[in-house]
Amino acid sequence: MNVVITGAGRGIGLGFVEYYLSAGATVWACYRCGDDGLRNFDSDRLKTVQWDVIETKDANFINESEIPGSIDLLINNARIYGPDKETGQSLDGITPETMLNVLDVNCIGPLRVVQRLKSKVISAKGKIANISSKMGSCEENTTGGCYAYRASKACLISVSKSMAIDLAPYDVRVITLHPGWVKTDMTGQSGLIDVQCSVKGVAAIIDNMDGYSPGAFVAFDGRCIPY
Template identity: 40%
Template sequence: MQPRLLITGANRGIGLALVKHYLDDGWHVDASCRDISQAQELLSLASASPQNLHLHTLDVTDHDAVMALSQILKGTPLDLLINNAGYYGPKGYGFGHTNANEWRKVFEVNTIAPLKMAEAFYPQLKLAPQGIIASISSKVGSMTENTSGGGYIYRSSKAALNSVVKSLSNDLLPQGILSVALHPGWVQTEMGGPNALIDTQVSVSGLKNVLDNLSPSQSGEFYNFDGTNIVVA
């Protein structure tokens, strides 16, 4: 049976590269982003692979829309959910200049949305032989990795996401659903910038390799794209 993936934030960068990588490996992909009409590369991919790629307009902070998509995919076994949609928020601010409204927005996208996605698509994940929830995090959310300070908004959102992943693992592993946090590396994307260390292909091939070989004993952990474990605390 053809394995199936649902991914958010699929219109560019790591998300788009993951869509291509999984399609090349023979998966059926349900790809979502906020505005499909502006996602030209994704639309071109869908035209070329109409049987294997389905596109969905989805704002992950719209919980009613998330549940509506879950109803569309009702009864469909889902092998993998990738929570890729993310928002960095403001850059260049220092201590004493944190924008609380932006902080709330970043948390809505980076932390709350992945949990609501897991809740909404739990029934589909449960239908798969071994469903996996993979949430794209960042090592800046690791307490150990924080040696420079700053970045209060994004750091805290990813640290909180790592906590969500651990709780999901504790709650869902007994039912055969694995949950893992992934660091994609410093990638040459719009967010990572042109000076980043790796390109999207290196990142996504590593991420897929981690997920392809994930075992129940690894659920709840935080992994780099190269498979090394990242200390959260």
Template identity: 40%
Template sequence: MSQVFITGANRGIGLALTKLYLKAGWDVVACCRNPAQADDLLYLISDNPGLEVYQLDVTDYDAVRELAQELADRPISLLINNAGYYGPYNIAIGDTDVEEWRQVMEINAIAPMKVVEAFLPHLKLARGTVANISSKMGSMTDNCSGGSYFYRSSKAALNAVTKSLAQDLAVDGIKAVVIHPGWVRTDMGGPHGLIDTETSSTGIKSVLDNLSAEQSGHFYDFKGNLIPW
């Protein structure tokens, strides 16, 4: 049975991906910071014996390692680093809060790497795939409007991390890819997003289902279109 590990699974894209993979017959390890408040996620447990829900703050690296140890010897076919943080909006030049910037960078770029490091033995067992949920806002080529310094820089960093993972883990048969989920109507994306979570998650799963070794280390949107760095 294939197993997927998803962070930020309590709402938005993470919850939609959890539902989609369960429907497809996968076992799902769903992680979020506050399971007690994740009613929509917990509701799925009764009808889905393949679902396990764990409390996990991805920036608590001791907890990440402990969970990896708890799940030792379990092959993970797909690790989706979905948890993310936009940070404050409308940051102007001369008004950058360093502590907020550090938090955005840690959640969006450093934590995904630490999760991969902790679960690397599990990925090796399955010759699995790392899917890092990024954004076109991390693309240098696509940046035609400026601003969003915290979020853009964090996603650009995540893209660089993923590219290196793809190079370094190829010897183990592990693929790593960056996915832009689209502008989705979520708490982060806001009510004016162009697509819903079901459309985004369905597209993401299709991209990952058909991902070849040659596509590892690249940047795709949820439709499978290549995005320039």
């Protein structure tokens, strides 16, 4: 099984790497900068690729990265939160520059990656898992604020749904996932669950993706989230 994971250098991404290596997969772990966590794995099935998802990569980059011609699972996990919610993402504090920067990483980034790798996923009739957040749900937004992060994750849900529809004729399945409020650097270790719990739940959903409608938005515990 060939697995490609973006944002794999730390946090949930690093958890995915550990999980799929343990499951016997060959993993291409893509990171923006800092691969210290990845160096802790001693496996010839781990391949590391420095790939910032805000950059549009050409075929030469993919060939040099030795990403295989057939990808069974692509996990678009790379993301940023942006400035703090109290000031930098408040109604008065949010700026167009912040909106565009967060959107570029969290939504356009996964789109770039899929555009570059879709032929390889199609070759395997594989799966694409886009990691969004419950904060992208308009219906579940009861606290406001977090303008850039919420908007970027809502945008990804919509883009992921279109991917699911467009790739269905090629037998490629796409799902959008909420990993939970996880104890990572992004949350200041203040989450409700740990990385292992999140990854285990998400992986179980990926394994049973056929049980959900194309492009469904699903939490790590299996609950479908309203858009």
